[in-house]
Amino acid sequence: MSTSEKIDGLPTAEGIVSRRSPHSIQKTLELFKQSIPGHSLTLFAHIDHSAEARRAGLEMRETHVLIFGSPKAGTPLMITSPLIALDLPLKLLIWQDEHDQVWVSSTNPTYLSARYAIPQNLIKNIAGADALIEQTIQH
Template identity: 30%
Template sequence: MSDESGLVTITGHQAFDKTVDDVCAAVTAAGYHVFARVDHRENAVRVGRELPPTTVVLFGEPTVGTDLIAERRTAGLDLPSKILVWQDKEDGQDAVRLTYNTADWLVRRHGLEREGAASARTLEEVTEPICRQAASPPAS
């Protein structure tokens, strides 16, 4: 599901930790580099707060991201690319979600044209199947 905010959210069919691991594996298989996993829940626990499982996977590939940043330096604010894996409740059951930014949103936000816009589309063309793969039900 995509909305005007430029976010696409899909529902996963695996456990939270497995989904995060699958995102990282799919990023690597696509030839991109996982720069970091940011575990927001772990950070919340450190300050005595509660938060459902929420992890951001930061990833990229300089030959793609450089064109965005070269065209508009402000695009560097949204790079490396990110996939948010988060858990909430749906009908009383834990539900895992994966959320990422659309290319159109990046293009609009930073006024990209030419190579930058093409690179934004390339990022979405890589990110969408990574999320779909990580969200897939387990093979039976």
């Protein structure tokens, strides 16, 4: 599937999973920022694309990227497959569509595992991201 295709109005891209959040943008961001340290992860950055657009005199719906991870989990992956550093630390896109629905999108760990030929014994290092996302949006 190309990035221009849509399923039920939702943009799609290979390897990307999007989940509906029952919360507002701010509440979803708050929940993730609170839950990341509780899973022994570090929040490295929060990029507010919509705020940067406003500073440039442009308008866009709320769009935020959280960059998070764990050097303890990520380093063995990068030693095994250096190119995975292009996708690490992990990223989470929290965005609002034209109907004000909030979405949480991320790269599927199974896709990353296949893309970078991650050995079975190291898949657990990225597989927990899906559980974190599910737990947080169901909070």
